Amino acid sequence: MKKSNSSSAEQLNTNANEDSRGHLQVADKKPRYKKKRMKSQKFREAATGYFFLAPALILLGIFLLYPMGAAFYYSFTDFYILTPNDVSFIGFENFSYILSDAEFRQAFWNTVYFAVIVVPVQLAVALGLALLINKKIRFRVFFRTAFFSPVVMSLVVVSILWTFMYNPNEGLINELLGLFGIPAQPFLNSPDQAMNSIIVMSVWQGAGFQMMIFLAGLQNIPTHLYEAADIDGASKWQKFLNVTLPGLRNIALFIFITITIAAFKLLVQPMIMTQGGPLGTTKSLVYHIYETGFNYRDVGYASAMAVVFTVIVLAVTIIQRMLTREEGGV
């Protein structure tokens, strides 16, 4: 309020000056006045900008950047939650321990296995679903809603629901398999099947979401490209390869990277369905970090693993960006 008052006073002043002086003089003075006003206006714009931006910046600084730095710092210490006042710097000890930690290694490979299977399968399923219903078919909205429906449930809900479906003794899936004469499977109780069971469920839960994004992408491909291809006598398969796929490239890339990052964050499914078992075959990286930090309270070591985890996620993202960029160049 104050500012606007003073500026209107200035304005009045200017008018008075202009009135009392000759035209030539006014013309002489005007630019200088403008400059001054522009300067204060600039300052005011900056102040307003920071006023609008500050709350978010402060919050991000305290609750995102600071913890990020803290994780980095803790990773070089023996910070133990129960003795927060007795923290000493131990150099790279935590990091060298990672190399000899069999549990970390297992969790790492479990996570990689999960990602390597889930990412291409989910991408393919999502694209397949989108292509199937991107036509003039009857009940299109019904099918789309059906494929999308698992997305509506949270990972926790889905994990609990599928634990009951996977129940080896009286679960829905074994009962249905029994109808076809297939013997009951152990699913989550077997070291060989547990991770695969989680993978099937994860794809089922997530694919509908990416299908929606693909559908939007398909609708953005200009129809005249297809018409041109028709005139050239292109087959369906050729049209798919030369019009549809290139048209979806950016969206597929976006989905590819988001699914990969999400896959590396695997936590809820094993935590609820298997508690990391049997024999640690479903323990994921984030789960291992969580246990080390909250069950064993070893913040120092857990932070070191969190730093490694962040580096892995960043590396994967960067490698994917580079690979896909090269492809685009060819």
Add this chain to the structure above:
Amino acid sequence: MKQTLTQKIILYVTLSIITVIFLFPLIWMLVSSMKNEFQIFRDMTSLKAFLPPLPSEVEGGYFHNYVEAFQRVDLMRYIVNSLIYTIGIIILGLIVNSMAGYALARFKFPLAGFWLGVIIATLIIPPESIFLPLYVLVYDLGWVNTYTGLIVPFIANAFAIFLFRQFFLDFPRELEEAAKIDGCSQIGIFFRIVVPLSKPVFATVAIVLFINHWNDFLWPLVVASDESMRTIQIGLQYFMNDPPIRWGQVMAALTVATIPMLIIFTFLQRYYVQGLTHTGSKN
């Protein structure tokens, strides 16, 4: 584009099979939540598993499992906690992030580009990698088992800021200029003119925030360990882990936890998909 009859049949059979795979677990959950334990296991070997119980079979009404679930655990409390948590983040998040997005879209000030870069860079940080030090921080602040501890760390959201910025970049400047001439202050311009005309982006961000935080697991698990502070996603595990495990009650509790999401998606799905595809194509 002519299709032969066989092609058509193959297409619809494929679609139907996929529909069964995608829809039946959900239907099983809904239907089982209305049955008693005996009926759930009896029906599992036939298609009846996906059909609601006959009115003559139901004792104590279709919702007896729901009543029991609410009696056994303080589900209502968990739901209220979840609502406070999500709505708190939505309201404060909309204000803080829209202001930040507006600042980055409209004003010229020193380091503006730098801050935009920082905000976008934070998108890459996996939240999972900072939850331990974040917990230590919230613990030191004395916010463990409080709504403050649940909500405040997640008000500022880089993704939301980015969405708002993209939207405000396309916002017609003329309206703001006109208001400025009328003597409206910048804050006034933003809250009285820009915000009311930006409903779509506010809806999108609100829905994204709702879905993310209604489904949140890790942070509430860590910070709201006290039973009275549990959110619904954490509370659900009780039905699974504490005997006696009643399948009907489990399914009822799962259904209850899904209802708000169902409502959001049924009525507002458009905004959600719009928002995400928008960012998808821009990246």
